[in-house]
Amino acid sequence: MLKRFNIKPWQLILGVVLLGVWIYCYIANTDITNSVVASGMRFGMPLALAAMVGIMCERSGVINIGIEGTMLLSGFTGFYIASWSKNIVAGLMIAILTGILTSFVHAMMTIQWKMDQIIAGTIINILASGLTSFLYKQGSTIPNSWPIFDIPILGQIPFIGHAFFTQQGPIQYLGLILIPAIWVMMYKTRWGLRTRAVGENPGSADTAGVSVIKVRMINVMFGGAIGGFVGGFICLELVGSFSKEFTAGSGFTALALMIFGRWNPMGAFAAAILFGLAQALSTQLQIFGVTNIPNQFITMLPYVFTIVVLAVSAGKVRPPAAAGKSYEKEQA
């Protein structure tokens, strides 16, 4: 079982300890524990989805540090289209479309023109930040956020039901389906096999008749669609507004979580939820005012956490072998 899912013993121990703490807190104070876990889900889900963008791209061999910019641009267009058309669904669609277009530019730069992938991502981020801050207009509102609702049967499950399946918006629930779906696609379908082959050894994949360029283009743009989805998710559902630089480094945090989750969708999801819980806990501490810790140090926590997580895990994990290298077809 451990081998099957490639779980390391320390991860299992960490999981058991966390479960123990959760059960203890649940028994001690059910309401607060449930609300902390639920807000941890709300913090973690956008990061988990953003990490999926990274996984989609990097499994096929393209490093994407432009996640930040993709989310920013698509959140922007999604929000203003929703505000202008008074239709949130239209906003979300436009957000996804923007994500695809943005990542198309990224794909052209990295795959077709073979630019340095890190520089290409940086350019996407700088462009997105410039465009959205210049075009930003204050005072727009979207008609109404989606209703927050409970899932009928799952929400009734004792213990976990209330924390995971109640009091969330529809995109949050959709994420719970999307992430396992990406895992299945990555490991159980032909497309996933091709993606991984192209990311590990593009030369062999090419010899076997897989078009490296095509697989990479499709993956990067699919990743962009998810990136757009996250941008729309944040601006239309979680926050309900667009503010300048709302991403605030979360695209990079997502990359760290992707590395921590070893480029595995479920692993990154678990890492993101852990991260979200840490953030929810620190917010809770601030609300209770139980600490004399200055709030700058509390806002710092997620970033410190990210560095610690990477310092613990980064050296031990192996990225897709071809990530970061553009593919040159060998001349016969």
Place this chain on the structure above:
Amino acid sequence: MKFKITRDALVPIASVLVALAIGAILIAAQGHSPMQAYHVLIVKGFQSTSGLQATLSKAGILIISGLAITFGLRAGLFNIGAQGQVLSGALAFTYIGYRLHGIPMWIHIPIALIFGAACGALVGGFAGFLKATRGVHEVISTIMLNSIMAAIVDYLTQNQFRLQGQPNTRTPDILHSARLPHIFGYPTGFIIAVLLAIVINWVFKRTTIGFELDTVGRNRSASWYAGISVKKSIVLGMLVSGAIAGFTGGMFSSETTGYFVPAFYSGIGFDGITIALLGRANPIALIPGAIFIGGMRSAQSAIQFEAGVSPDIINLLLALVLFFATAPFLAKLIKSNAKTLTTTSGWGS
């Protein structure tokens, strides 16, 4: 790394023109006059004496900031979070600048600048250490360190380093003995910056250590085979890059701001990235780009007051310039064969 004046220099110029054209369309779309906006930009940035002085002062800061990124890039490191190092260097400089009384200028300024650079080096070097020992990619660690440094600096400015009895949070004024003098109204910082660019160019061209860093930047495994310590180069590269970024913050405090408020420094580290990439990681070639961006930045507030255009237009214009200058299609049109830039490539340590 020769910078061919003929065709290669045409690419950045063409990029600027294309960016200005797109910018003009967007300004017009917002109902303002692009001609008026660009007029303000040229007059305030480059024509008037006071404008030129402000531009050169800003350009000096940006040259050094660009050098910080360039130093990393040459060693194959992308110090994307120079901003945090700039902030820590600036606060450290300010502290020494207002705390040490009664010493002459020629001692005070160097001590404060060195202290600022050391604090920047500490932050940058930490990222380098994490990369060399734990394999943590500097792009992520320095971005995280940005936010961490912003929080620490904010905390210190609000508590220990705060000027008491003031409504707004700021540090005390830097003493006169730590303020860089102007020569005939022109900033000394610009001269220091150009000298530093020449020194760094010399380091990469003529010294063993520079050669080693450059080799590691070009091909890590080959340098390992050649017996160069890759780990040492990574730590050193980030250390020096951080030191230069810290120096930037110190010099900006000394020459321009006079006291520390975090918001003064926003964007300096990020403009450094644009400048380094426009200069294609060449310490000398980045100078014209830095002067151009310095002009845009010093005209930024005037463009809002006099032409009514959002000052964020400058960010957008710079982003467009960077995009067109680095993406190869303009270069292909002009038939320049400047090589594209590479950084570290890949997450591997």
